[in-house]
Amino acid sequence: MEKGGTLESFAAEHKKLLETALINYVGKIQAPDILKKAMVYSLEAGGKRIRPLLVFAVLSAFGKDTRLGIPAACAIEMIHTYSLIHDDLPSMDDDDLRRGKPTNHKVFGEANAILAGDALLTLSFQIIAQAAQPQVPAETALELIRELSKAAGAEGMVAGQAADIAGENKSLSLNELEYIHEHKTGKLLSISVLSGAILSGASYDQRRHLLQFSRDLGLAFQIRDDILDIEGTEEMIGKPVGSDAGNDKSTYPSLLTLDGAKQKLNEHIAQALAHLAKTNLDTGLLEEITNLIAARNH
Amino acid sequence: MEKGGTLESFAAEHKKLLETALINYVGKIQAPDILKKAMVYSLEAGGKRIRPLLVFAVLSAFGKDTRLGIPAACAIEMIHTYSLIHDDLPSMDDDDLRRGKPTNHKVFGEANAILAGDALLTLSFQIIAQAAQPQVPAETALELIRELSKAAGAEGMVAGQAADIAGENKSLSLNELEYIHEHKTGKLLSISVLSGAILSGASYDQRRHLLQFSRDLGLAFQIRDDILDIEGTEEMIGKPVGSDAGNDKSTYPSLLTLDGAKQKLNEHIAQALAHLAKTNLDTGLLEEITNLIAARNH
Numbered sequence: 001m002e003k004g005g006t007l008e009s010f011a012a013e014h015k016k017l018l019e020t021a022l023i024n025y026v027g028k029i030q031a032p033d034i035l036k037k038a039m040v041y042s043l044e045a046g047g048k049r050i051r052p053l054l055v056f057a058v059l060s061a062f063g064k065d066t067r068l069g070i071p072a073a074c075a076i077e078m079i080h081t082y083s084l085i086h087d088d089l090p091s092m093d094d095d096d097l098r099r100g101k102p103t104n105h106k107v108f109g110e111a112n113a114i115l116a117g118d119a120l121l122t123l124s125f126q127i128i129a130q131a132a133q134p135q136v137p138a139e140t141a142l143e144l145i146r147e148l149s150k151a152a153g154a155e156g157m158v159a160g161q162a163a164d165i166a167g168e169n170k171s172l173s174l175n176e177l178e179y180i181h182e183h184k185t186g187k188l189l190s191i192s193v194l195s196g197a198i199l200s201g202a203s204y205d206q207r208r209h210l211l212q213f214s215r216d217l218g219l220a221f222q223i224r225d226d227i228l229d230i231e232g233t234e235e236m237i238g239k240p241v242g243s244d245a246g247n248d249k250s251t252y253p254s255l256l257t258l259d260g261a262k263q264k265l266n267e268h269i270a271q272a273l274a275h276l277a278k279t280n281l282d283t284g285l286l287e288e289i290t291n292l293i294a295a296r297n298h
Numbered sequence: 299m300e301k302g303g304t305l306e307s308f309a310a311e312h313k314k315l316l317e318t319a320l321i322n323y324v325g326k327i328q329a330p331d332i333l334k335k336a337m338v339y340s341l342e343a344g345g346k347r348i349r350p351l352l353v354f355a356v357l358s359a360f361g362k363d364t365r366l367g368i369p370a371a372c373a374i375e376m377i378h379t380y381s382l383i384h385d386d387l388p389s390m391d392d393d394d395l396r397r398g399k400p401t402n403h404k405v406f407g408e409a410n411a412i413l414a415g416d417a418l419l420t421l422s423f424q425i426i427a428q429a430a431q432p433q434v435p436a437e438t439a440l441e442l443i444r445e446l447s448k449a450a451g452a453e454g455m456v457a458g459q460a461a462d463i464a465g466e467n468k469s470l471s472l473n474e475l476e477y478i479h480e481h482k483t484g485k486l487l488s489i490s491v492l493s494g495a496i497l498s499g500a501s502y503d504q505r506r507h508l509l510q511f512s513r514d515l516g517l518a519f520q521i522r523d524d525i526l527d528i529e530g531t532e533e534m535i536g537k538p539v540g541s542d543a544g545n546d547k548s549t550y551p552s553l554l555t556l557d558g559a560k561q562k563l564n565e566h567i568a569q570a571l572a573h574l575a576k577t578n579l580d581t582g583l584l585e586e587i588t589n590l591i592a593a594r595n596h
Contacts, residue, residue, distance in 0.1 A: 141440055145427040146424060158420065
């Protein structure tokens with residue numbers, strides 16, 4: 001792996017690796033055609049692939065072969081994708097567009113969208129369980145499944161989504177808003193970093209610093225999202241601008257003012273970088289990802 | 299474990315064991331209250347607990363401590379429960395009642411019902427991954443996760459549900475009907491039997507005979523279900539009688555006549571018992587379960 005300053009080529013190379021593997025995993029499945037198509041449709045809808053990139057970048061920071069992270073990266077991206085499919089449903093956020101394309105249920109119908117989500121969630125655990133031999137010891141694969149299921153389930157991402165729904169059309173405190181984000185988006189970003197650490201055989205202290213890094217990164221990611229909803233253009237963010245305000249949704253800018261939100265973003269970025277520095281790893285790529293998240297415009 | 303003729307007490311004892319464990323698993327979770335309530339509501343809705351019973355009965359046939367099967371039995375029952383929650387949704391089968399009680403989305407709303415299902419599915423893998431030490435070697439836990447995810451996902455139960463939806467209001471061939479049932483209900487019954495075999499360290503031949511047994515058992519179960527829809531009373535089956543015919547749904551009686559369906563049921567029961575006999579195990583309980591399924595009236 002090359003060192004610092006190469007994020008662009010590292011990201012492009014690993015995006016390709018990831019997307020090929022994702023389609024291979026689903027391609028091998030024997031299932032009704034419409035189910036496979038619905039699964040592939042949302043997996044191919046793209047996006048930044050930030051979670052897989054974190055898996056690969058952490059492995060690279062440890063000097064490991066990044067291909068070791070392919071199953072975990074695919075599993076996490078499948079869980080992220082299933083959550084988007086279910087979140088977009090009429091009974092949830094009722095979104096017709098996702099990244100500028102019709103949402104899954106708009107194309108395949110609600111029933112197939114629900115099932116495609118269920119199937120992707122299930123497949124994510126299958127992939128890790130199958131990848132165990134020969135590169136990854138069984139204990140390591142089990143630990144990945146344990147941590148991934150905690151991050152994705154009722155104590156993790158699903159908790160955040162349930163709290164988000166319960167909090168709709170209510171004004172939330174900053175603590176309540178952070179609970180939602182730390183669970184709804186934060187847990188999956190953290191497990192991406194943690195997966196790389198587990199696969200690399202990280203020490204207890206390295207794990208702790210990386211988890212603290214991932215927590216600040218996740219909050220920065222969400223604050224930037226809220227800021228973009230105000231400052232972005234529809235073309236940049238792939239959905240109508242101001243849709244949060246239109247929904248009466250509590251956001252960082254609505255709770256802290258826009259300037260306050262920007263200050264909070266900078267604080268989390270600074271803390272994220274400080275935690276990285278404590279790992280004594282080759283964290284050039286992770287620093288670049290952090291700075292990119294602070295400045296991203298989509 | 300006692301031998302043959304004791305199914306009633308065996309089933310009662312293990313139902314209690316299972317239901318205590320199910321509630322303990324969810325009770326420990328830190329999650330928004332409504333999410334936990336929605337998960338517990340459907341887990342407590344009861345039913346025959348036939349899948350867990352199969353896990354325990356197979357362990358008993360091998361002379362193993364049946365408590366070894368608690369995590370797998372709970373995981374399978376959680377997957378069964380999540381599938382019922384999602385199947386009952388308005389965009390799927392649109393059922394208001396399940397076992398005589400309002401369906402999950404009728405009580406908690408569609409969004410929370412979808413999330414409770416997602417959370418139960420995720421928790422099922424967490425439970426097995428956590429149960430690995432010290433009783434179950436990591437390789438065995440991983441094999442359970444591999445087989446369970448295959449049985450539950452796009453090649454298993456979800457495939458059956460997708461095919462079922464695609465086949466609505468169409469007249470199906472017997473092959474198409476069997477595909478649906480072998481996947482939608484059969485795969486989860488098979489993995490129940492297989493889980494017991496994996497945990498018991500079954501030989502290749504024993505697994506093969508037990509899997510063949512479970513396949514016939516699953517089809518018998520479904521045919522009996524179709525017959526009950528015609529011959530049962532609403533009180534017996536907990537849903538309106540004749541609801542399949544009302545939906546123009548292809549069933550065994552509609553394809554084979556009622557007498558033909560009964561004959562097919564008897565064939566599968568006979569084959570199931572013949573496969574059991576080849577395992578050289580103490581299969582008294584499994585035989586009783588098989589005969590019970592042939593004769594069940596709810």
